[in-house]
Amino acid sequence: MPVLRIPTPLRAYTDGKSEVNVSGSNISDALMDLTTQYPAIKPHLFNEAGDLRPFVNLFVGENNIKDLQGVNTPIQDGEKIMLIPSIAGGCRCEGEARKNLPAKGEQYGTS
Amino acid sequence: MALPELSRDEILRYSRHLLIPEVGLEGQRRLKSSSALIIGTGGLGSPVALYLAAAGIGRIGLVDYDTVDASNLQRQVIHGTSTVGRLKVESARDKLLDLNPEIQVDVYNEPYTSENALRIAQDYDIILDGTDNFPTRYLTNDVAVFLGKPNVYASIYRFDGQVSVFYAKEGPCYRCLFPEPPPPGLVPSCAEGGVLGVLPGTIGTLQATEALKVLLGIGEPLIGKLLLYNALDMSFDFVKLKKNPNCRVCGPNADIRELIDYEEFCGVPSHDHEEGSAGANWDITAPELAERVKTNHLKLVDVREPHELEISRLPDATNIPLGQLAARLSELDSAEEMVLFCKGGTRSARALELLVSAGFKKVKNLKGGINAWAKEVDQSLPIY
Numbered sequence: 001m002p003v004l005r006i007p008t009p010l011r012a013y014t015d016g017k018s019e020v021n022v023s024g025s026n027i028s029d030a031l032m033d034l035t036t037q038y039p040a041i042k043p044h045l046f047n048e049a050g051d052l053r054p055f056v057n058l059f060v061g062e063n064n065i066k067d068l069q070g071v072n073t074p075i076q077d078g079e080k081i082m083l084i085p086s087i088a089g090g091c092r093c094e095g096e097a098r099k100n101l102p103a104k105g106e107q108y109g110t111s
Numbered sequence: 112m113a114l115p116e117l118s119r120d121e122i123l124r125y126s127r128h129l130l131i132p133e134v135g136l137e138g139q140r141r142l143k144s145s146s147a148l149i150i151g152t153g154g155l156g157s158p159v160a161l162y163l164a165a166a167g168i169g170r171i172g173l174v175d176y177d178t179v180d181a182s183n184l185q186r187q188v189i190h191g192t193s194t195v196g197r198l199k200v201e202s203a204r205d206k207l208l209d210l211n212p213e214i215q216v217d218v219y220n221e222p223y224t225s226e227n228a229l230r231i232a233q234d235y236d237i238i239l240d241g242t243d244n245f246p247t248r249y250l251t252n253d254v255a256v257f258l259g260k261p262n263v264y265a266s267i268y269r270f271d272g273q274v275s276v277f278y279a280k281e282g283p284c285y286r287c288l289f290p291e292p293p294p295p296g297l298v299p300s301c302a303e304g305g306v307l308g309v310l311p312g313t314i315g316t317l318q319a320t321e322a323l324k325v326l327l328g329i330g331e332p333l334i335g336k337l338l339l340y341n342a343l344d345m346s347f348d349f350v351k352l353k354k355n356p357n358c359r360v361c362g363p364n365a366d367i368r369e370l371i372d373y374e375e376f377c378g379v380p381s382h383d384h385e386e387g388s389a390g391a392n393w394d395i396t397a398p399e400l401a402e403r404v405k406t407n408h409l410k411l412v413d414v415r416e417p418h419e420l421e422i423s424r425l426p427d428a429t430n431i432p433l434g435q436l437a438a439r440l441s442e443l444d445s446a447e448e449m450v451l452f453c454k455g456g457t458r459s460a461r462a463l464e465l466l467v468s469a470g471f472k473k474v475k476n477l478k479g480g481i482n483a484w485a486k487e488v489d490q491s492l493p494i495y
Contacts, residue, residue: 008271008341012434018344040438055293059350064288067353082350084339086289087268088245089154089306 002030002075005082013041022081027058028071030081045083057084114140115169121213125167133329139167143213145326146170148235150223150251152203153177154311155241155265155318157189162319163239164207164214168326171207172235174219175199182495186308223247225370228254237322239263241315245292246373252277252285253370256360261325261332265318270307272314272340275333275352276321279361282335287355287362292377310342387456387483389463389476395450397483410449413481414462419454423481423492433458436465445471452477452484454495 001021006014014020020037022030031052035042045056052058058065059082065073075081117125117140128134134142147168149156152175163171177199179190187199194202200218207216219231223242232238232254240251240262248266255262261278264285277284317338324330339348359367388394395403403409411428413420420430431439433453443449449471451459456479463476477484485492 008269018341040434053293054290057288062349062351064350064353066355067351082339082348084273084337084350086245086293087266087271087273088248088292089243089267 001077002079002081004030004034005080007083007085007087009085009087010041010044010083013044014038025074026069026071027060027065027073027075027081030075031058031071055086058082059084112144115143116140117143118213121167124211124213128166134327138327138329141327142167142323143169145237146172146235147237147239147322147326148172148174148232149239149241150174150247151241151243152187152189152199153183153241153243154186154267154306155315156203156239157187158312158315159239159241159319159322160203160207161189161210162316163322164211164216166319166323167211168214168322170215170217170235172217172219172231173200173203174221174223174231175203176220176222186306186311188312223250225250225373228370229258232260233258235260237261237263237325239318239322240265241318245377245379248285249292249376250370250373253360253367255279256284257370261334263318263322263325265314267306267310267314269305270310270342272310272317272338272342274314274317274321274338274340275336276325278325278332278334279354283352283354284358284361286360287358288337288352290355290357290359295377295379307342313342314340387453387460387476387479389456389460389478393460393463393474393476394456394478395475396478397487400450400477400484401488407448410443410447412443412449412451412459412462413453414451414459415453415481419495422495423485425452425481425484428452433462436462440466440469443471445469445473448473448475450475450477452480454480455482456480 001023004020004022006018006020011018020034022033024030024033045053047053052071060073060075060079125139128139129136145168147163149160152160152173160171160173179194179197179199179202181195183190189206190202198220200220204216204218221227228250238251238255238260240248242248242251252262256279259280261276264275264277266273321332324332335352337350337352356362359365411425413428413430414433414436416432417430451462451474453459456476459476463474466474482494485494
């Protein structure tokens with residue numbers, strides 16, 4: 001079986017596993033198998049339309065699947081697939097998010 | 112341009128370099144005539160600046176607008192207990208000039224922004240990306256592309272590190288690999304995830320190594336290659352990076368020709384010091400919450416990871432880690448008034464966003480998290 005290496009930020013969605021054995025003869029099948037085994041990882045890899053998110057990079061051996069045949073890139077038994085995420089750090093304190101909130105909440109605050 | 116001579120003192124100082132044929136006297140003079148701009152004087156910037164200064168880079172620029180905090184010292188080894196509260200660039204400059212008074216250190220105590228970045232970076236030979244957020248990372252990349260300078264990149268998370276040299280003249284840039292950043296909240300930030308203190312030391316020294324190789328013109332710099340390091344596995348993996356023909360800044364049909372609004376591009380603030388807020392109408396401050404719980408029943412939901420509860424906790428809070436919240440919504444009653452909290456208020460702001468999108472209305476975010484509570488209400492709790 002091909003082996004998919006999971007980077008630390010995404011291990012929260014694979015029960016902490018750093019490597020997951022996946023079945024399939026190409027990247028598309030392998031990812032399908034991964035998201036079947038660990039459904040929580042799916043939104044981190046695919047957008048709502050089901051396309052691989054642009055900041056998700058997959059490498060078969062040393063090569064980016066974007067330079068091969070994309071998700072149709074064939075994979076062999078035992079081959080190592082690496083999932084490479086963009087990570088921001090450095091090391092910053094908390095202080096991001098809050099894009100999608102409506103401007104006003106129901107007030108039950110301090111009055 | 113003629114390379115500067117080395118003084119008698121400098122020859123002694125750099126003698127271990129002069130003994131290496133790949134550096135030698137000429138290489139050391141080359142380093143003396145070189146300049147390096149380091150974006151950030153934190154976890155990565157610390158070892159980068161220390162080793163480049165020790166190596167005798169003639170002029171080092173430091174960009175940071177932050178002050179030294181006690182929680183930095185677990186990894187930001189350029190600073191010290193005696194410099195807590197001081198500007199990071201000044202704390203770092205003092206340390207560098209103590210290490211090597213032969214060099215010049217220029218400091219920029221300001222956020223690195225689209226307004227000042229080209230002006231600051233144009234006079235340096237190489238840029239080292241030691242930033243901690245996506246907007247500044249994309250800015251650093253684009254500046255390097257537009258000025259035709261090499262950008263020595265590194266990034267860290269918990270036990271993982273990435274290193275590469277993005278040099279659009281000879282290979283891909285950061286955007287070739289990551290055309291756009293992840294949506295806010297999809298990838299946990301370092302402060303939420305934490306980082307092994309020595310990790311930026313390992314990765315930053317690799318960055319400094321690459322910078323020295325590029326400046327000396329020796330070896331094979333990581334141009335077109337990405338190093339992936341994991342401290343737990345002690346693994347070093349390399350992958351090949353190619354120029355992306357559709358790259359919007361360095362591709363043949365690039366449509367981004369000048370610096371943009373990077374905060375808008377990334378959907379997150381890069382220089383916002385107001386931490387852990389969900390916006391004024393969704394926040395409740397720690398003192399307000401303290402008043403409220405005296406008279407009303409409020410459900411407190413702690414969205415931190417279970418191991419963080421060993422550091423500090425609020426009585427009667429229900430723990431549902433952010434990552435599990437979507438799957439455990441049925442445990443919460445949308446009719447009940449609820450206050451969400453985490454360490455600093457960021458994860459709980461995300462949790463609030465999730466609950467609001469699921470139809471919850473009576474929810475608030477504890478601004479500044481349990482740390483604000485520890486600061487303003489119950490000083491017996493530690494701040495972390």
